[in-house]
Amino acid sequence: MARHKKIMVLACAFMVIGSVAYLQRAQGNPADKDPEKASAPIAVGRAVSPYGPLADARVRLPGQDDFTLTDQQGHFTLKGPRPWHTRPMVTAGKEGWFNNGAPLGRFGLVGDISLRPVFLADDPNYRFNSPKVCFNCHSKVTRIWDKSKMAHTTANPKLLDMYYGTDAEGNPGRGEGYRLDNPRSNGNCATCHAPSAAAASRWSLDLKEVLNSPRTEWEGVSCEYCHKVRKVVPDPSTPSGAAAILERQAPRRGRSILVFGPYDDVVVPPMAASYSPLYDSGRFCSTCHSHLKRLGPGKTWDRGKIYSDDEWAGFGFENNTILPIQTTYQEWKHWQESLPAEDPNKQKNCQQCHLSWQKRLLPYENFVVDGNARRMWGTYRSPQQIRPHHFEGGTKAQLQNALAMEIEGETQGNELLLKIYISNTNGGHWVPTGEPMRSVLLLVEAHDSEDKALKLIRGSRLPDWAGVGQLGKGDYAGLPGVVFARVLADEAGNLNVPFWRASKIALDTRIRPKKTVTLEFVFALTDPEDEPTGEAILIYRPAPRSMAKAKKWPLEDIPIISKAW
Amino acid sequence: MKRHANIVLVLAFSLLLATAGRARAGNIVGVVEPQGLRSAENILVYVVKVPTLSVDTSQARYLMDQKQLTFIPHILPVLVGARVDFPNNDEVAHNVFSLSRTKKFNLGSYKPGGSKTVVFDRPGMVDLRCDVHQEMNAYILVLKNPYFAVTDKEGRFTIPDLRSLEAQGLKGVPTLAPGKYLVKTWHEKLKTVKQKVEVPANGEASIVLNPKRGAPGVLYK
Secondary structure, eight states: OHHHHHHHHHHHHHHHHHHHHHHHHHHOOGGGGOHHHHTSEEEEEEEEETTEEOTTOEEEOTTOSOOEEOOTTSEEEEESOOOSSSSOEEEEEOTTBBOEEEEBOTTSBBOOEEOOBOOOOOOTTOOOOOHHHHHTTOHHHHHHHHTSGGGGSSSOHHHHHHHHTOOTTOOSSOSOOHHHHOTTOOOSTHHHHSHHHHHHOSSOOOHHHHHHSSOGGGSSSOHHHHTTEEEEEEOTTSTTSEEEEEOOOOOSSTTOEEEEESOSOOOOTTEEEEEOGGGGSGGGGGGTSOEEEEOOTTOOOOGGGTSOHHHHHHHTOOSTTEEEEEOHHHHHHHHHHHSOTTOTTTTOOHHHHHTSOOGGGOSOOSOSSOHHHHHHHOOOOOGGGOOOOOOOOSSHHHHHHHEEEEEEEEEETTEEEEEEEEEEOSOSSOBSOSSTTOEEEEEEEEEOTTOOBOEEEESOBOOGGGOSSOGGGTOOTTSBEEEEEEEEEOTTOOBSOOTTTOOEEEEEOOBOTTOEEEEEEEEEOSOTTOOOEEEEEEEEESSOHHHHHHHTOOOOOEEEEEEEO | OHHHHHHHHHHHHHHHHHHHHHSOTTOEEEEEOOBSOSOOOSOEEEESOOSOOOOOOTTOOEEOEEETTEEESSEEEEETTEEEEEEBOSSSOEEEEEOOSSOOEEEEEEOTTOEEEEEEOSOEEEEEEESSOTTOEEEEEEESSSOEEEOOTTOEEEESOHHHHHHTTOOOOOOOOSEEEEEEEEBTTBOOOEEEEEEOSSSOEEEEEOOBBSOOOOSOO
C-alpha cells in the first residue's frame, strides 16, 4: 500500500512538473513580452575568415527576421528574445563567402564563426544536377517550379514553331521561322531558353539538340543553373546585354552542393550555401528578361517618334543603333529609378510578385525542405521568408489583375462621349511586356436604348492586324478601339515582324507602371433624348491574329475586364 | 389531446411573432437570381435615390480584413465619408492600393498585425488590389445613402440591412418611407440590372432580380 502511495505521489509530481513545463513552452518565451529582455544581447561573438576578422557579415538566429552586421573587427552582438532551445545555432553569411554557424553558448557566448571564401573556379565541364536531385529535399518547391513556364522554356511549342518555321501541327514552312531565314545559324535562343545547355556548350545550340539530350537539367531554366549564378555583369555580346557569371564547382567538401541564394542562415551538410544579395534584386532577371538587337555597322533607327529622351535614357541605351525587342528589366529599372525615396512602390522587385504566395499554394509553409530533410536540417521560417517558385506571368489569373478599367459617359446634344480610363495597376513593368508579339486590345461599343449600335464619329479604330475576318473568331479590325503593344517593323514597313527581321519599332503604346491612360470615343446619337449605353472590354492577345492563323495556333484571347456605362 | 392543442397554439404564436419581426413596413426584400455565376453571394443591391436623409456617420467604422491572401469581405458597401480600416491578419505582408478615380491611395507594404485607415469621401466604385499578390481583389462601393444590402449565399437581401448597419456603428436608420424607388445591382461579373419598386404604407415590397453575366455598370450615372 505504501509503495502504491509512493508511486501515486511520484506520478502526480511528474504530471505537475510536466504541465508547468508545457504551459511555459506554450506561452512562449517570457522575454518576448518584456521589451527590455527583447532588446537584451543574447549572443556575442566574432566572424572570422582564414585572413582575419570578417566585417559586414550578416549574423542571425536561423529563420529569424532580424539580423546584425559584424563590425570592422568581426565582432557582433545579437539582440532580441532568447530562444527557448537550449543550444540554438548562430549563423553568419556574407556575399562571396560560404555561410557558417556556431552553437550559442550557455551565457550568450558564441565561438568564432569561421567563413571560407567561395573560390572562383568555374568548371565548364561541370554536369549540373537534375532537378530530380533537388526534389529529394525540396520536394514542394521543385513541384511548384516544375509546373511553371520556367521549367519548360525549351519545349515551349510557340518557341519551336517560331524557331523552325513550323505550325502547330508540325508542318514545315508555315509563317516565320528563324531557321528558315538563317539555315546556317543555330541562333542564340538557347542562351535563355536552355541556359544549362548553352553554358555547357562552346557553340550555339539547335533547340532540338537540347530537347533530345538525355540531360534532364538541360530543359528549361533548372534549379541548379539559377543557384550557380554568382554575379551578373554587363556583356554587350549577349542578346540581353548582361551575362551570368557561374560557379560550376564539383563538391569540395563531402557531397555538399555549392549554391548561391538569398539565405545567409543555411548551414546544413548537403548544401555549401553562400548568401548573395543578387537573389533579392531585379538585376538577377536581367540576363534573360531583356533582348536587344544591335542593328549593325552604320545602321540606326528613329527612336524619337516612339520614346521620350527620359525613357530612352532610363532604358540605359546611349544611341539609336540598339533596337529594344524585350525590355522588361529596363522598364522595371526605369520605373524604380524614377520613383522618389518615399514612394510606397520604391524597392519593389521582380521576386516580390513573381515568387509570391498564391491562394492555390496555401496553407502557408514554414520550411523550404520536406520529409526527412526537414526533420534533420529544416529551419522554421515565417512564410514571408519563403518564395514559391511559380514564376507566374502572362497567365489568366495574373493578367486579369494587371490592369483596371473605368468608363464614364456623357451625352451632349446628338453625341455620346465615352471616356475610358485604363490603369496598369499591378505591373512593375509596361503592360503587356516581354515578347513583342503580345498585345492588349480595347474594344468599345455604344448602343441606343433599343440596343441598336451607334456609329463612331470620333476616336480610334483597331488596325488590320487586330484581325480581318469574322468577329466571332477574334477578328476585330475596324472596330472602335485601341491596341496596346510594341510593334516591330522591317525596312519595307511590314508590321509585327519577328525580331530577326526588324529594323525599327513602329509604335509602342504599352501602359507604363501605375499610370492611367485616358481615351475618348464619340458616338452619334439619333435621338438626343435617348438613354444610350456604352461598353468597353480589354482583351489580352498572345500573338497577332495573322501570325496565329499562319501558325494554326488556337485563338487564345484572354478577356481581362469589361465595364459598362 | 388538450396538451397537444396547447403546443400547437404556442408554436403558432411563436411563428406569428417571428413573422411579424421580419415583415417590417418600409423594407424591400427580395432575391437575386444571377445567370452564369456559381454563387448568388456578394451582389450589391441598392436604392439609387432617396429623399434627403440625415445619418450620423461619426461612429461608423468599416473593416476590410486581409487573411489567407484574400480581402474579406469581397464587396464592402459603405456610406460616403466612411472610414475603413485595413488590418493585416495574414502571415505575410500586404500592400493595399487603388488607382480608381473615386479614391486613389497606396498604403505601402505592412506586416501582419499592422492596420491602416482610409476615408472614402466620394461616391463610386473603388477597385482594391494588393501590390504583391495579384489575385487579391475586392471592391469598396461608396454609396450615397444607407439603403443597400449585399446578398447571402441564396441571393436573399433586405433593404435596409439594419443588422449590418448597426454592426458598423450606423444606428437609427429609418426604414424606407412609402413611395417609388429605383433599385440597382452591382457585381463585377454581372450586367447591372435596375428595377422600379413601390414600398407600400403597410408591409414590405418584394422583388426578384435576374442579372446576366456581363460588364457591370457604374454605380451612379
